Amino acid sequence: MLDTEQPQGTLSLQTIAMPADTNWSGDVFGGWLVSQMDLAGAIHSERISNGRCATISIHEMTFLVPVKVGDVISCYTDTLRIGNTSMQVHIEVWSTTPHREVSTKVTEGTFTFVALDKDGRKRPIPDEIKKVYADKGKA
Numbered sequence: 271m272l273d274t275e276q277p278q279g280t281l282s283l284q285t286i287a288m289p290a291d292t293n294w295s296g297d298v299f300g301g302w303l304v305s306q307m308d309l310a311g312a313i314h315s316e317r318i319s320n321g322r323c324a325t326i327s328i329h330e331m332t333f334l335v336p337v338k339v340g341d342v343i344s345c346y347t348d349t350l351r352i353g354n355t356s357m358q359v360h361i362e363v364w365s366t367t368p369h370r371e372v373s374t375k376v377t378e379g380t381f382t383f384v385a386l387d388k389d390g391r392k393r394p395i396p397d398e399i400k401k402v403y404a405d406k407g408k409a
């Protein structure tokens with residue numbers, strides 16, 4: 271990874287790794303990070319589709335560096351593709367300490383969310399939203 275690499279996407283969630291997020295060795299659980307990514311992706315897809323969404327799939331992920339208690343975790347989200355009811359969202363996680371400027375990419379992955387109605391059934395993404403993404407070649 272180049273030192274000049276920058277986070278891609280919109281900052282959708284920021285939090286701090288706490289002692290309760292660690293395993294018996296004091297390292298932060300990968301599952302905790304996946305859960306932060308899932309929350310960030312849900313915020314992103316609910317914002318795009320104007321309503322409730324659920325995660326339908328998580329693609330392959332690699333954890334590049336460990337996260338320590340006290341690290342500030344930032345999740346950046348970017349829409350890759352909009353379907354009829356689904357949204358593919360690329361999510362990057364970067365970490366830094368509260369008083370350090372440099373941040374490091376921890377992991378990234380692609381999550382797919384489906385827009386739901388109030389009864390939990392899939393619902394079409396509004397045409398005007400799909401058109402915006404079609405114009406960008408993402409639908």
Ligand SMILES: CC(C)(COP(=O)(O)OP(=O)(O)OC[C@H]1O[C@@H](n2cnc3c(N)ncnc32)[C@H](O)[C@@H]1OP(=O)(O)O)[C@@H](O)C(=O)NCCC(=O)NCCS
Nearest residue numbers: 324325326327352353354355356357382384386390391392
């Ligand atoms: C979300 C849900 C309502 C979708 O219903 P469904 O009848 O299975 O929907 P479909 O098979 O038609 O798929 C819906 C969309 O998801 C996409 N999709 C389905 N499986 C997918 C997969 N494995 N990866 C990526 N996209 C997928 C489909 O291509 C379709 O997209 P499109 O409408 O944009 O073309 C249903 O699967 C569900 O409730 N799943 C549980 C979700 C959940 O609880 N998540 C949290 C886990 S705790």
